[in-house]
Amino acid sequence: xxxxxxxxxxxxxxxxxxxxxxxxxxxxxxxxxxxxxxxxxxxxxxxxxxxxxxxxxxxxxxxxxxxxxxxxxxxxxxxxxxxxxxxxxxxxxxxxxxxxxxxx
Numbered sequence: 001x002x003x004x005x006x007x008x009x010x011x012x013x014x015x016x017x018x019x020x021x022x023x024x025x026x027x028x029x030x031x032x033x034x035x036x037x038x039x040x041x042x043x044x045x046x047x048x049x050x051x052x053x054x055x056x057x058x059x060x061x062x063x064x065x066x067x068x069x070x071x072x073x074x075x076x077x078x079x080x081x082x083x084x085x086x087x088x089x090x091x092x093x094x095x096x097x098x099x100x101x102x103x104x
Contacts, residue, residue: 001035004043004067020056023049024046043067 005026012019023044030040037059044050045067053061 001030001039002041002065003044003047006047007045018063019046019048020052023052024056026058027053030060038063041065 003026005023008019008022009047012022026042030037034062037057040060041063042049042053042060043065046068047095050066053064055061
């Protein structure tokens with residue numbers, strides 16, 4: 001399963017609901033459905049969602065996928081890296097080409 005946490009349509013926090021609460025809500029829905037975390041590759045374009053999952057829900061976060069908009073140049077998440085179109089190996093747990101979906 002590869003759920004993507006979509007960008008909120010309203011500025012966060014919204015009515016007391018923070019970005020972290022939004023990220024947690026997606027994971028909680030999989031936990032409530034008793035889905036094995038090994039089957040979930042949570043995805044987000046927001047690197048802070050990925051870092052939140054790694055810190056707070058490591059069973060899900062350690063295999064979370066940081067999505068990248070390849071149409072928009074940006075700096076890699078580590079400050080000393082010169083990459084402008086993609087994250088370096090040090091900043092990436094998994095790349096789509098590394099994932100084995102045959103067991104999902």
